[in-house]
Amino acid sequence: MFNLILFGPPGSGKGTQSEKLTTKYGLKHLSTGDLLRSEIAQHTALGLEAKKIMDKGHLVPDEVVIGMICTALETYPDTKGFLFDGFPRTDKQAEALDKLLELKKTTISVMVALTVSEEELVKRLAKRGETSGRSDDTNEGVIRARIAEYNSKTAAVADYYKSFDKVVMVKGEGSVEEIFNALCKEIDSRII
Numbered sequence: 016m017f018n019l020i021l022f023g024p025p026g027s028g029k030g031t032q033s034e035k036l037t038t039k040y041g042l043k044h045l046s047t048g049d050l051l052r053s054e055i056a057q058h059t060a061l062g063l064e065a066k067k068i069m070d071k072g073h074l075v076p077d078e079v080v081i082g083m084i085c086t087a088l089e090t091y092p093d094t095k096g097f098l099f100d101g102f103p104r105t106d107k108q109a110e111a112l113d114k115l116l117e118l119k120k121t122t123i124s125v126m127v128a129l130t131v132s133e134e135e136l137v138k139r140l141a142k143r144g145e146t147s148g149r150s151d152d153t154n155e156g157v158i159r160a161r162i163a164e165y166n167s168k169t170a171a172v173a174d175y176y177k178s179f180d181k182v183v184m185v186k187g188e189g190s191v192e193e194i195f196n197a198l199c200k201e202i203d204s205r206i207i
């Protein structure tokens with residue numbers, strides 16, 4: 016299996032690039048943000064609780080997202096590999112993911128981290144908030160809270176994978192196509 020983590024702050028382009036990468040490499044896209052929004056859309060108890068936290072721009076509890084990933088890994092036993100988008104976001108999630116993959120006799124092949132300036136992130140998310148209906152995009156305070164959560168709890172997850180020499184950084188500014196090509200170059204050099 017080839018398992019990829021597409022890493023980066025809110026608005027760095029994880030979702031945009033995930034769609035293109037999963038099509039090209041035949042990977043299963045697992046986005047914890049999308050899974051949570053699907054729970055919200057279905058008005059489940061988990062969704063209702065998660066929405067309160069997401070609307071503040073905070074992270075939902077580790078157990079919740081780890082449980083969702085555990086279920087998703089079991090749902091697609093025959094995939095060529097997974098693309099994790101927005102997960103893991105804490106050291107605890109990273110360690111849990113390692114254990115889950117180990118049980119499946121596989122591991123993370125590479126983490127590709129998108130780098131984008133904070134002002135560009137805010138600009139992108141505020142613009143999307145005008146039309147997307149995503150409640151965590153509509154208020155600049157919440158956008159900045161999401162970025163602050165990333166800086167205080169998530170950015171360090173890259174250090175965990177750096178210690179296994181699994182991290183590559185890719186500039187996430189420029190056209191979608193330019194960034195996609197840069198990502199593919201890094202992935203192709205690691206895929207064999």
Ligand code: AP5
Binds near residue numbers: 027030
């Ligand atoms: P999640 O859904 O993961 O959102 P996020 O990480 O905050 O970021 P986005 O999805 O908004 O951005 P993205 O990097 O995917 O960029 P995109 O391609 O959309 O999480 C939402 C919430 O759920 C969290 O705040 C948390 O509460 C909870 N959550 C999720 N996972 C969790 C976890 N593991 N643990 C705990 N809590 C969790 O692009 C953004 C915009 O920019 C789009 O409009 C796009 O069109 C545009 N854009 C993309 N590329 C470019 C480009 N190259 N140039 C210009 N614009 C571009």
Ligand code: MG
Binds near residue numbers: 030048
């Ligand atoms: Mg996303």
